[in-house]
Amino acid sequence: MPRSPALVCCLLAALAALAASQADSEAVIPPWAEFKLTRQGAEGTVKIGCILPFSGDNAVKGNAARNGIIMAINAIAAEDKFGLPKLSFELSCKDTVCNANNSAAAAAELKKAGVVAVIGDVCSSASLAAKDALAPILLMSPSSTSDKLTIAGDNFLRTVAPDRFQSRILAVLVRGNTTTIKKAIPVVLVYEANSYGQGLADGFAVAYKNLTGRIRFNRTVTPTNAKSIATELANSTATRVVIATNNNTWVAEFLAAGAANPTFRPAIFAGDAQLNPDLPSLVAGLDGSPALLSKLQATAYNQGTGTFRAKYKAFTNDSYTGHAAHAFDALNALMIGYAMNSEFVLPKAISLQSAIKANIKAGVSGNIKFDATGDLIPDNTAYQSIRYVGGKVVLGPFLPLPPAK
Numbered sequence: 001m002p003r004s005p006a007l008v009c010c011l012l013a014a015l016a017a018l019a020a021s022q023a024d025s026e027a028v029i030p031p032w033a034e035f036k037l038t039r040q041g042a043e044g045t046v047k048i049g050c051i052l053p054f055s056g057d058n059a060v061k062g063n064a065a066r067n068g069i070i071m072a073i074n075a076i077a078a079e080d081k082f083g084l085p086k087l088s089f090e091l092s093c094k095d096t097v098c099n100a101n102n103s104a105a106a107a108a109e110l111k112k113a114g115v116v117a118v119i120g121d122v123c124s125s126a127s128l129a130a131k132d133a134l135a136p137i138l139l140m141s142p143s144s145t146s147d148k149l150t151i152a153g154d155n156f157l158r159t160v161a162p163d164r165f166q167s168r169i170l171a172v173l174v175r176g177n178t179t180t181i182k183k184a185i186p187v188v189l190v191y192e193a194n195s196y197g198q199g200l201a202d203g204f205a206v207a208y209k210n211l212t213g214r215i216r217f218n219r220t221v222t223p224t225n226a227k228s229i230a231t232e233l234a235n236s237t238a239t240r241v242v243i244a245t246n247n248n249t250w251v252a253e254f255l256a257a258g259a260a261n262p263t264f265r266p267a268i269f270a271g272d273a274q275l276n277p278d279l280p281s282l283v284a285g286l287d288g289s290p291a292l293l294s295k296l297q298a299t300a301y302n303q304g305t306g307t308f309r310a311k312y313k314a315f316t317n318d319s320y321t322g323h324a325a326h327a328f329d330a331l332n333a334l335m336i337g338y339a340m341n342s343e344f345v346l347p348k349a350i351s352l353q354s355a356i357k358a359n360i361k362a363g364v365s366g367n368i369k370f371d372a373t374g375d376l377i378p379d380n381t382a383y384q385s386i387r388y389v390g391g392k393v394v395l396g397p398f399l400p401l402p403p404a405k
C-alpha cells in the first residue's frame, strides 16, 4: 500500500523512473566508503550502514555484498518498490576485515551516525560482536551462519540459513546417494574451534552419525598445522575428509601440502566458506599444484538466479554473485520492514517486528522468510553443491534439505 499521500500522474512517474534509471547508469561503483543516491523531491533520506570485509581473505565476499546492496537500492529507487515513498539513499560502509573488534567498533560508529539498519558482517564471529554494539538497531547478515547467532528477540537477522541446516546438507553430500551407496564411509573431521568451524563440525558429526556414518578421528585447525594434517592424512588410509574452517589460507596450505604428497588420497568435503573465488589463486600462489581442488566438493548457499547473475555481471563485470544475491535480498527485506513500520516518519530505525514479517517469494537468492528468531527458514532452494573445475567455480544442483527433527 503506497504511503505517499500524493497521487502521482503516470507521466510524472515515467519521468521519475527515467531520472532514476539515469542515476543508475551513472552509479558506477564509487570508492567503497559512501554510496549516495540523491533524488530530487525525495521525502527523506534512508541511511543504511554496512559492515563487511573489503580487505583480507574475505574481501571478494564483502565487495560482492556491497555491490548487491547498491543494486538493490538502485532497483528500489527506479521503481519505488514496496510502497515506499520517494526516498534518497545513503549507504555508509566500513571495512571490518571480518575482525570481531573492528566490526563492533564500526557498528557503534554507524549507530551514532543514525542508520536505520546495518547489513553485515560476513563472518559469524564479527556479526556476534557487532550486533550487541549496534542494538537495538537491526543487523542483517547476508552470510553469517553460526548457530550461536540464533537468539530470540535480539537485533540480528540473516538471509542465509544457520549451520545446523548446512551441517545436515553437508552430511547428505558426504554420505552420498543411499540408493546406490549402501554403507557410509568413515570420515576424518578437521575443524577450527571458532564460531563457524565448531558449529559446522558439531552439527555435521550428529547428522552424519544419524545417517549411519562414523567419524574416524578429528583434528583441530591451528595457524601452523595445515601441512602436518595433510601429511598425517596422506599417511593414513582415510578416504574422506571433511573440513570446517573459514580460513582459506589454511585450506590453501592444506591443499598445496596434500598435492605435494603422492600418497594423499582422500576426497575433500567442505562447507560454504570454501566457495571462494580466491581459493584457486591462494593455492597456486603457494606453488602447490591446484590439482587437489578438483577433489573438493562444498555445500553452498544459493548463488543467485541466472537473471541476477547476468545483471550482476553487467553491473560489476565480476562473476562472483553469492554474497551479492543474499545482500540484495537483505536490503529488500529491510526496506519491506521499513515500509511496514506503522508510523512512517523519517528517519527512524526499522523495528524487529516488521523486519521479521518481511517475506520475499523467489528472491534473487531463493525464498526469504524469517522465523521468530530472525533466522532464514531454508527450503529446497537454499543450498546447492559446488566444485572447482579448471580453477573455476562450477555450480552444482540444489541439495534437498533432509527432514527436520
Ligand SMILES: *[C@@H]1O[C@H](CO)[C@@H](O)[C@H](O)[C@H]1NC(C)=O
Binding pocket: 099, 100, 101
Ligand atoms: C579484540 O580485542 C581484545 C582486547 O583488546 C583482544 O584481547 C582480542 O584478541 C581482540 N580480538 C580480535 C579478534 O582481534
Ligand SMILES: *[C@@H]1O[C@H](CO)[C@@H](O)[C@H](O)[C@H]1NC(C)=O
Binding pocket: 177, 178, 179, 180
Ligand atoms: C540416487 O540414485 C538413484 C539410482 O541411480 C537415482 O535414481 C536417484 O535420482 C539418486 N538420488 C539423488 C538424490 O541423486
Ligand SMILES: *[C@@H]1O[C@H](CO)[C@@H](O)[C@H](O)[C@H]1NC(C)=O
Binding pocket: 189, 191, 201, 202, 205, 215, 217, 218, 219
Ligand atoms: C573430536 O574428538 C574428541 C575426542 O574424541 C571429542 O571429544 C570431540 O567431541 C570431537 N569433536 C567433534 C567436533 O566431533
Ligand SMILES: *[C@@H]1O[C@H](CO)[C@@H](O)[C@H](O)[C@H]1NC(C)=O
Binding pocket: 228, 231, 232, 235
Ligand atoms: C608419515 O609417515 C612417514 C613415513 O612413514 C613418517 O616419517 C612421518 O612421521 C609420518 N607423518 C605423520 C604426520 O604421521
Ligand SMILES: *[C@@H]1O[C@H](CO)[C@@H](O)[C@H](O)[C@H]1NC(C)=O
Binding pocket: 222, 223, 224, 225, 226, 247, 248, 249, 250, 253
Ligand atoms: C589462517 O591460516 C594461516 C595459515 O595456516 C595462518 O597463518 C593464519 O594465522 C590463520 N588466520 C587466523 C585468523 O587464524
Ligand SMILES: *[C@@H]1O[C@H](CO)[C@@H](O)[C@H](O)[C@H]1NC(C)=O
Binding pocket: 317
Ligand atoms: C571485464 O572482464 C573481462 C575478463 O575478466 C576483461 O577482459 C574486460 O576488459 C572487462 N571489462 C571491463 C569493462 O572492465
Ligand SMILES: *[C@@H]1O[C@H](CO)[C@@H](O)[C@H](O)[C@H]1NC(C)=O
Binding pocket: 168, 206, 207, 210, 211, 402, 403, 404, 405
Ligand atoms: C535423523 O534422521 C531422521 C530420519 O532418519 C530425521 O528425521 C532427523 O531429522 C535426523 N536428525 C538429524 C539431526 O539429522
